[in-house]
Amino acid sequence: MARPRTFDEDRALDAAMRAFWANGYEATSTQDLCAATGLGRSSIYNTFSSKHDLFKRALARYIDLMTIPQIALLEDPELPPAARIRALFERIVDAEFALRPEGRSIGCLTVNTIVELAGRDPEAAAMVGRDQEIRLVALRGVLAAGQRSGEIASRRDPGDLARFLNAVIGGMRVAAQGGADRAALEAVAATALDALAP
Amino acid sequence: MARPRTFDEDRALDAAMRAFWANGYEATSTQDLCAATGLGRSSIYNTFSSKHDLFKRALARYIDLMTIPQIALLEDPELPPAARIRALFERIVDAEFALRPEGRSIGCLTVNTIVELAGRDPEAAAMVGRDQEIRLVALRGVLAAGQRSGEIASRRDPGDLARFLNAVIGGMRVAAQGGADRAALEAVAATALDALAP
DNA sequence: CTAATTTTGAACCGATCAATCCAAAACCAC
């Protein structure tokens, strides 16, 4: 009944997500988004109503792409609790160096969003807040299971341990963006696991 | 021989630092800087040649104000090594809630700069990189001393332990900006210290 | 084919960006 689109919305969203991820919200202009997606302004504003809406959708997509598999890892019934946590850290280190043949990491879009936007963008803050909450619940679950099975010797509150691991993950992302190499990140992860031992 | 300034350069720099700290580099306009400092555009451009130069000076000032006392804490000969590290964490938690009667923390300008700018501003990247290096050296020193004295049981490489603590500090800053309260940060710090025990 | 509907590209919008210019005001040395 009418002219169809010549582009794939999900691919465009993906490209926009990468642009925001690499350069941040403010430093990504609508021109940059046109260049990254290969779309014209009209197509972008027709499909995603504004730069801010596009960012929200890109952030939601990023969270889906990243958090859901990580939660699945933490809830993998095939692995004992401690191994699931090790697998999570491995995945995070791998991701930090996957899309980066050389040069700095671009970090993690949720961490970047917390730092750049959470203070003055309530919608973005709510999205990353929900994400953090979900991650903390999953971490708490696997940590409590590890304590019950005896794999995790620490008697600290599982919620506190979860917040600790989550903070370490955020710190690793910042360190990677600051130029840390793979060995440094692996050492940080390994040392963090020591805190579950005592 | 000529008209003197009616403002204090250091006070202006301080106000600019706070503006960049709270809102980031991109989101702080030159108008914002005028409002924050109380200066006119001419005075700002006369004194600090550009927005970017002003940012560099603000960042340098922040590093001086924050890192130097922290290094001093870590090298305090009055305290045993483990106590110095605990004092550092205390100071960081305090700082995170000091200038914030309510609402979110504005985090740490060096962390914010790593996340927002390090990827595309080599000068800013070099400044925060130097700062991180200095912090790591000091941490390594106190950690090695703790290992020698037996206070720190972990036999991991002191450099790795230093990178771990530094990552935790960064993660705490991100967590605070994400809305974590004081108790959460204190739990993270306490748990991080567990990693030095085993 | 035509009519209806949507996408698309380009021109365009006012607002704001960082930065500059300039003349008036303010000060010091003399």
Place this chain on the structure above:
DNA sequence: GTGGTTTTGGATTGATCGGTTCAAAATTAG
């Protein structure tokens, strides 16, 4: 006081910002 020098505020610059408009192009239904 006067001359020389700097600061200061306000107007202004061209560029770019996010966003809109509009007509031509493209497509399908009939």
